[in-house]
Amino acid sequence: MSWTDALLIYGLTLIGCIAGGVSIGASMGFVGMMGVTLASGMMLWPTFGDVVWNTTTNFNLVSIPLFVLMGELILQSGISSRFYSGIAGFFRHIPGGLAQTNIFGCAVFSAIAGSSVATALTVGTVATREMRSHGYADTLTLGTLTAGGCLGILIPPSIPLIVYGSMTQESIIDLFMAGVVPGLVLAGLFSVYVMVRVLLQPSLVPKKPTDKVDYMLAAKNSFPIILLIGAVIGGMYTGVVTPTEASGFGSLLALLLALLYRELTPAGFWRALRNTVLTSAVIMFVTINAQILNFAIVSTGIGHGLAAWLAGLQISPLLFFCVLLFIYLIIGMFIDGLSIMLLTVPLLYPSLATLGFNGVWVGIILVVFIELGALTPPMGLNLFAIQSIVPDRTLGDVAIASLPYCAIIIAFSFLLYAFPQIALWLPAVMK
Amino acid sequence: DAEWKLYTYFGAKDKPTLLHRAFAEDVTKATGGRLKITVYAASELPYKASDVLRITAGNQVQMGDVALGFVAGDVPELNALSMPFSCTSIDKFYDKAVPAISPVVSQVLLTKFKVDPIMHWAMPPQQLWLAKPVAGIEGLRNLKVRSWNREQAEMMRLVGGSGVTITPAEVIPALQRGVVDGAFTAAVPALDWKFNEVTKYGYMMNLTLAHQVLAVNKAALDALPADVRDILIAKTKEWAPRYRSEMIEADLVARKTLAERGMTLHDATPAEEAKLRELTKPISDEWTAKVGDVGKQMLSASIKACN
Amino acid sequence: MTAISSLFDRLERVAIAAAIVFIVLMGLLMNVEVFGRTLFGRSTQISDEFAGYFFTAATLLCLVPTLRHGRFLRVEAVVNRLPVPLQAALKFVSSIIGAVMSAVLTYTTFGLAYTSWSYGTVSLQAFQVPQAIPQAILPIGFLLLTLAFLEQAALAILRRGDVDAHPDTELLQGLD
Ligand code: NA
Ligand code: NA
Numbered sequence: 001m002s003w004t005d006a007l008l009i010y011g012l013t014l015i016g017c018i019a020g021g022v023s024i025g026a027s028m029g030f031v032g033m034m035g036v037t038l039a040s041g042m043m044l045w046p047t048f049g050d051v052v053w054n055t056t057t058n059f060n061l062v063s064i065p066l067f068v069l070m071g072e073l074i075l076q077s078g079i080s081s082r083f084y085s086g087i088a089g090f091f092r093h094i095p096g097g098l099a100q101t102n103i104f105g106c107a108v109f110s111a112i113a114g115s116s117v118a119t120a121l122t123v124g125t126v127a128t129r130e131m132r133s134h135g136y137a138d139t140l141t142l143g144t145l146t147a148g149g150c151l152g153i154l155i156p157p158s159i160p161l162i163v164y165g166s167m168t169q170e171s172i173i174d175l176f177m178a179g180v181v182p183g184l185v186l187a188g189l190f191s192v193y194v195m196v197r198v199l200l201q202p203s204l205v206p207k208k209p210t211d212k213v214d215y216m217l218a219a220k221n222s223f224p225i226i227l228l229i230g231a232v233i234g235g236m237y238t239g240v241v242t243p244t245e246a247s248g249f250g251s252l253l254a255l256l257l258a259l260l261y262r263e264l265t266p267a268g269f270w271r272a273l274r275n276t277v278l279t280s281a282v283i284m285f286v287t288i289n290a291q292i293l294n295f296a297i298v299s300t301g302i303g304h305g306l307a308a309w310l311a312g313l314q315i316s317p318l319l320f321f322c323v324l325l326f327i328y329l330i331i332g333m334f335i336d337g338l339s340i341m342l343l344t345v346p347l348l349y350p351s352l353a354t355l356g357f358n359g360v361w362v363g364i365i366l367v368v369f370i371e372l373g374a375l376t377p378p379m380g381l382n383l384f385a386i387q388s389i390v391p392d393r394t395l396g397d398v399a400i401a402s403l404p405y406c407a408i409i410i411a412f413s414f415l416l417y418a419f420p421q422i423a424l425w426l427p428a429v430m431k
Numbered sequence: 432d433a434e435w436k437l438y439t440y441f442g443a444k445d446k447p448t449l450l451h452r453a454f455a456e457d458v459t460k461a462t463g464g465r466l467k468i469t470v471y472a473a474s475e476l477p478y479k480a481s482d483v484l485r486i487t488a489g490n491q492v493q494m495g496d497v498a499l500g501f502v503a504g505d506v507p508e509l510n511a512l513s514m515p516f517s518c519t520s521i522d523k524f525y526d527k528a529v530p531a532i533s534p535v536v537s538q539v540l541l542t543k544f545k546v547d548p549i550m551h552w553a554m555p556p557q558q559l560w561l562a563k564p565v566a567g568i569e570g571l572r573n574l575k576v577r578s579w580n581r582e583q584a585e586m587m588r589l590v591g592g593s594g595v596t597i598t599p600a601e602v603i604p605a606l607q608r609g610v611v612d613g614a615f616t617a618a619v620p621a622l623d624w625k626f627n628e629v630t631k632y633g634y635m636m637n638l639t640l641a642h643q644v645l646a647v648n649k650a651a652l653d654a655l656p657a658d659v660r661d662i663l664i665a666k667t668k669e670w671a672p673r674y675r676s677e678m679i680e681a682d683l684v685a686r687k688t689l690a691e692r693g694m695t696l697h698d699a700t701p702a703e704e705a706k707l708r709e710l711t712k713p714i715s716d717e718w719t720a721k722v723g724d725v726g727k728q729m730l731s732a733s734i735k736a737c738n
Numbered sequence: 739m740t741a742i743s744s745l746f747d748r749l750e751r752v753a754i755a756a757a758i759v760f761i762v763l764m765g766l767l768m769n770v771e772v773f774g775r776t777l778f779g780r781s782t783q784i785s786d787e788f789a790g791y792f793f794t795a796a797t798l799l800c801l802v803p804t805l806r807h808g809r810f811l812r813v814e815a816v817v818n819r820l821p822v823p824l825q826a827a828l829k830f831v832s833s834i835i836g837a838v839m840s841a842v843l844t845y846t847t848f849g850l851a852y853t854s855w856s857y858g859t860v861s862l863q864a865f866q867v868p869q870a871i872p873q874a875i876l877p878i879g880f881l882l883l884t885l886a887f888l889e890q891a892a893l894a895i896l897r898r899g900d901v902d903a904h905p906d907t908e909l910l911q912g913l914d
Contacts, residue, residue, distance in 0.1 A: 021817040021825075022832040023810035030839045046489050048843060049850030051477045052876055056797050057790030059598035065761050065793065066768070162600045167474055169444050171625045172603045239609030240776050242601045245785075248768030270758075277757040280793075281800030282809050289839075295477050342474045349443075377813070384811045391808075396815050481862065485853060504860045504869065543857070573779055580862050584783060595781040596863060610775075 003305030029289035035296035066247035077258030086221025106148025120149025135206035147405035332373020518737035527736035798879025847876035
């Protein structure tokens, strides 16, 4: 079977399964197993066992449940509602109000978390309920969270950048530095979009209260969260904890804060723990099966076929960039970000280097492409993350709310293409 | 015609992967395409370093780059070269140790795993890379060092410091932020991972070589036509010296480059080395007590060959 | 069928409680590592390794509860527009696909644990944990998941139109 036939069969089966209501994880696992079996019978089946074991014991993924737990503890203890009522005062004059805090919160939280799912889940856990109670429309809230989550892998630390660095031998320190400015610019773009959207469609946000804000009280109420995030970032940058350990450390601090404020009931604590294990199981089920599909794509030669085809294209760098963007957009619809990195970098990096693209810049642009993939259905991990905390909304609702941000990310990738210095400036001045 | 997969846990651009690719291409060419070997690097297939022996045994890949140190969980008795200072010279490894120990290795791998080690090679010695310079062995006291196996952790404990386990992906950030004071690895990966950006000082103590074998699934090997199999075996004989010279060269280049990029590389003095040997002796004593005759025999043969 | 379903109901409460214990242990261990390293310069040597085992166990224990509460991520836009009998048929087919997939994982993860057991594989770290022990949870978890998918398939036939057998009321409490 040629790689194009294989690609066609996989694609159609996957779409059929997903549209027919098979869960997304099971669809990917099933298609992956089918592909491997068609290509080589049962010979490679034992690898499914290796995939499961190597995924669930991966120390970087271990941070997911603990970051969720941290968010749940903040939520169940009422510290988050304090924070939102506090921070609302500061944001009341900015169009979008609390919706801006989601983006701001994700940007800050990105400095702790290395994955976009952890970022979206932690901030989302806290934010969805608070935003609803303040009267914000879900259509606005959900998008700010899925998009804000993307910042998690652009602003360091970033697991995909570590993976990219280890595969290409680009400096991980340079990659981390290169992610900072693009992360902030992208956060800024998201924020501007929210402002414009709210000015055009004021019904999305509650009417501004007319009474004066007590800024002292507001500061006091937002203090615990700022303390928590400050302590975790501090712990990481002073070498007390590694990026993964920051999740466990943060959960402990969140628990201490919750006990300090005496608002965490035993029932609330139990609910936090139960939501944590169930949410992580949902995410892991998808992740395991995405890895199985990824294995099928590698072992049946689709990956190599596509890469060879790309390398053979005789087109200008800009056109090549557009083709690349398109391919990642499509791949991103079906595979999760980390798998995309693992799958495509070994295949595409050589041809990108030949075309004269800077290796650090490529790392950043790939992360941006991956972010795009995290927001596009059917396989969009950020969509899943947010939907797993608002099960009363459909995946479609979450996807539609995220659509405008996809456009922003695409536009931003062209900005990065035109001005590579957005990424490359900071690592250069840090030398 | 046979199509084989060769899996290596090294990265796509790492020196050993490049050697494997060149070797695979040469075999493919020499057999006129009748044996086509495709090399898969780390992350191209979902296996870890410690899986390589098992996936080769299970014919998930036909050929694996097996690090005996990483498969010590499966074959502890073959892990002799992970004992500190058992063999620290690449030349002696090839000239004397391999002839002495390869029959033992073959016997164990063939009987237990039906896997044939058709070529032995070595990664250059493990060194200690530190954020700050230290004054001799005494300076290692109270240092936290990332170690990836029990022997390294135990060595740090014996010199008064501490071994710390950190997942590979977090080693660089951990060094940068001072979660640990240093890490063990060979000069070649230290350069590949740009240790010069996060550490200042190389304590070149030549702790251990990493003993590697290119292992082939026995059934897959037996299934080859006799002439193709002969070409493959002949190619391993031709390539072993190339792995040797290229890894020695790479080690020299890596040391030189790291020094040019601002690192201080300190070669352990004979006195320091003697002291370290003495301090770390309990590690191999404990190991030999556990692994039985095969291990004992392998360790004493290596020590005799290399010292 | 009701007996089987109520057995699952009880089983999943135990599973969630056990998963919570594992996640708490994981968090504790990570913090012991952090404090031991920072205050006493000593590493547990097992933090990353055991965190992996605990997370594996917690994940596998929660697969059945997440399936039965309808939390696995699905695209329902197409299915919901179909006539009810067809929905039930699709629910049946998709549950069977899920069952096939998890049956394959049961078989292959059993093979993984069995291989580790027969080779006597231990971990490289200080405690030299026999790998078959933490790996044994994998086939058990996927076997239960296979049965739970078959339960869903059976329910799809028995209840025909009434597709959502377990509305997620309990789990929604945290979000109202
Ligand atoms: Na981050
Ligand atoms: Na996507």
